[in-house]
Amino acid sequence: MEFLNTSIGRKMIMAVTGGSMILFTIIHLLGNSSIFVGPSGINSYAEHLHSMPLPIIVAFRAVMLALFVVHVIYGIQLTLENRVGRTSQYALKANRKATFSSENMIWTGSLLFVFIVYHLLHFTFRSTPGLKLVTDASGHFDVFAMVASSFTSFVGAGIYVAFVAVLFLHLYHGIQSFFQTIGQANDSTLPTITTVGRFVALVLFLGFASIPLSILLGIIKG
Amino acid sequence: MSDHKTMTINLVVWRQKNANDTGKFENYTVKGITGHHSFLEMLDVLNEDLIHAGKEPVNFDHDCREGICGMCSQVINGMAHGGQERTTVCQLHMRKFKDGDTIYVEPWRARAFPLLKDLVVDRSALDRIIQAGGYTSCHTGGVPDANSTLIPKPAADESMDAAECIGCGACVAGCPNGAAMLFTGAKVSQFAVLPQGRPEAKQRVLNMVQAMKDNNFGNCTNHYECQAACPKGINVKFIARMNREYFKAQF
Numbered sequence: 110m111e112f113l114n115t116s117i118g119r120k121m122i123m124a125v126t127g128g129s130m131i132l133f134t135i136i137h138l139l140g141n142s143s144i145f146v147g148p149s150g151i152n153s154y155a156e157h158l159h160s161m162p163l164p165i166i167v168a169f170r171a172v173m174l175a176l177f178v179v180h181v182i183y184g185i186q187l188t189l190e191n192r193v194g195r196t197s198q199y200a201l202k203a204n205r206k207a208t209f210s211s212e213n214m215i216w217t218g219s220l221l222f223v224f225i226v227y228h229l230l231h232f233t234f235r236s237t238p239g240l241k242l243v244t245d246a247s248g249h250f251d252v253f254a255m256v257a258s259s260f261t262s263f264v265g266a267g268i269y270v271a272f273v274a275v276l277f278l279h280l281y282h283g284i285q286s287f288f289q290t291i292g293q294a295n296d297s298t299l300p301t302i303t304t305v306g307r308f309v310a311l312v313l314f315l316g317f318a319s320i321p322l323s324i325l326l327g328i329i330k331g
Numbered sequence: 332m333s334d335h336k337t338m339t340i341n342l343v344v345w346r347q348k349n350a351n352d353t354g355k356f357e358n359y360t361v362k363g364i365t366g367h368h369s370f371l372e373m374l375d376v377l378n379e380d381l382i383h384a385g386k387e388p389v390n391f392d393h394d395c396r397e398g399i400c401g402m403c404s405q406v407i408n409g410m411a412h413g414g415q416e417r418t419t420v421c422q423l424h425m426r427k428f429k430d431g432d433t434i435y436v437e438p439w440r441a442r443a444f445p446l447l448k449d450l451v452v453d454r455s456a457l458d459r460i461i462q463a464g465g466y467t468s469c470h471t472g473g474v475p476d477a478n479s480t481l482i483p484k485p486a487a488d489e490s491m492d493a494a495e496c497i498g499c500g501a502c503v504a505g506c507p508n509g510a511a512m513l514f515t516g517a518k519v520s521q522f523a524v525l526p527q528g529r530p531e532a533k534q535r536v537l538n539m540v541q542a543m544k545d546n547n548f549g550n551c552t553n554h555y556e557c558q559a560a561c562p563k564g565i566n567v568k569f570i571a572r573m574n575r576e577y578f579k580a581q582f
Contacts, residue, residue, distance in 0.1 A: 115540050116510075116550035117577045187550050194509030194549025196442045200343075200356065201409035201435045207507065207554035214552065286553040292575030295568040 116190075117290075119183050124290040126180040127283055133173065134276070135309075138316045145323070148253035148331050155252040181222060188215040210281040217279040224272040231259065257324050257331055266321035273317040280310035338364045338430040342377065344389055345437045350445055356435075366426030370413060371396060371403060373425055374436075390449040398422040398562070401497030404504070405450055406437040411501035411560035419499065419562040439500055441509035443547045454500045456546040457514060461498075463542035464535035465518045467527050486524045493521035495563040505560025508549030513557035515539050516569035523576050533580040540577055 112118035140158075143150035159166075210217070231237045232255070241258035243251040260266045284306030288294045294302055323329045340361045347354030361377045368376070371393050378388035394402035403420040407413035413423040428434065436450065444452040494517070502513035519536050522528025528535070551570060558567045 111537075111541075112581055115544055115577075117540055117574055120550065121574070121578065187552070191508035191510075191549045191552065194442055194547075195440055195507065197440050199406060199409060199437055199440055200345075201406075201437070203409035203414065204507075204554075204556060205410070205414070205559035206556050211552065211554045212507070282553070289553050289567070289571050290551075290574055292571045292573075292578060294571045296566045299568065299571075 116187065119187060120290045123180055123183045123187070124287045126176040126183075128287045128291075129176050130173075130180065131280065131284065131287070134313060138313060141320060142316065144253065144256065144320055144329060147329070148251070151253050151256065152249065152251060156249060159250075177225070181218070184215065184218055208282060210278045211286075214279065214282060217275050220275045221272075221279055224268075224275065227268075228272070232256070253331060256320075257329070260321040260324035263325065266325040269321040270318045273314050276317070277310050277314035280313065281307050284309060336365075336430075337362070338366075338425065338428065338432075340364055340373065340425070340428065341431070341433040343433060343435045344450075346389070346449055347438075347446055349448060354446070364425050366424060368425040369396070369421055370405075370407065370423040370425065371421045390447075390451050392451050393421060396421040399497060401499035404439050404452065404454070404499055404501070406435075406439065406504055408435050411439070411504045412499075412562045417562055417564045419497075422562075439504035441500075441503045441506070442549070443503060443509060443511065444500060452500075454498075456548070457498050457500060457503075457511065459546055460511065460515055460539055460542045461518065464531070464538040465522075467522060467531060469527070480526055482525060489524045490521045493517040493524070493565065493569050496521075496561075496565050497563055499562060501560040501562060502557035502565070503548065505556040506549065506551075507554060507556060508552060509547075510551050510557075511543050511546075511548040512551040512570045512573070513561060513565055513567065515543055516567075516571075516573035517565050519573045519576055520569040523572065532576060536573060536576040536580050540573075 113122070140154055141151070143154040204212075227237075231240075235242060235255065239258070241251075241254045243254045245251060260269070285294070285299065285303040288302045288306075289299065320329075342359040342361060343356050344359060345354060346357045359377055359381075361373060361380070364373050364376065371391070374389060374391060381388045392402045392404050394400040396403075398419045398421060401419075403412070405412070405420050407420065407423070412418060412420050413427070415423055415427060438446055438450045439452045439454075441452075443456040444454055446452050496514060496517040498514065500511075500514070503509055503511050506512075519539055522535060523532050553567075555567050557570075558565065
């Protein structure tokens, strides 16, 4: 298909896959914030998710995996193509609009890749050492105990704060880039889209970082 | 002229004999420059000195020297056209610099623009994008009546804003990826917003986007360096419009 062979087509695929993952991230934060209610909050939320029919869970995970893989593959491909767009470099180059975030999307993306793999091994497959895996008498898994046991050390919490800081850098450029690429921006809307996008990225950072930090500092207790 | 003060400028200029030469920077000192010299006139002074000394003058592109032809093409201190807003190199004046300044002068650097000599690059890749669709097919013949095709004023203005592009290639030179999205976006948009351009809009955007790819331009990563580099202030909204047109052309 020709659409997938041109840069605009590929970038639109990147925008839509990235945008879908941003939506997932927002819902993920809303769900995770149930931990502030206490152990019963996050446990009943997890119970609610896991009690969904298996085909829905499997389908959802398959879609998320597909979005992730497509976004990563096109991201790498476009970056490699762009690296050779300028064959000889300037001795002096003053960037006037590019940001640290926009110039380092491939690196923040690569770090996110590593973090997401770690995150899945950690809380989805529960295969990292030191996790407190408890199932109560009625057969319900204690998600709160697992999460709390991960964030009692500076290292455990620090990894996740670093994770969401990188996510912030990625979305700082990514959200406005989504609207520009799908063609839903113009000169009067782009400044607002950029500001709101950066604000959303900041809210996601603060929201996600608040959970490990609250557990580390003892604000959330079991 | 009332000013008696003249400046001495140190230049670091890219010299390259031809496309196969590796090229290197040469240092020059130019004396007797006033604030009224344009940047190109300052280079003229340098070249006269070089010619008198029996050396090869610095080759650079220029034509109208009025800021409208799009020939001048130099990256000055890391900024296409020197970084003054909405200004081409020929309209950049030496009053923007100080006595004793060291100025780097480099050619446009992009894979799609092979270097010919010194500061001169081959920008015919932009012409090939235009050939792919930057026109409307129409019957020639008698002059049509005025207002026989009604165009809303906002659409006419939008088209003119896009048509301000002089095709100098600063957007490509400024882009970290060597992409021609601002140029092509402007050319697609100037027709897409007008009734005369609509009949061929679909094929135009498909062909011009394909031409960008065929001519070794990079991809857009929304840094917006192109807009900062553009001497005509072309807005990146035309890139978004091209993306929209490209998407619509799929159906």
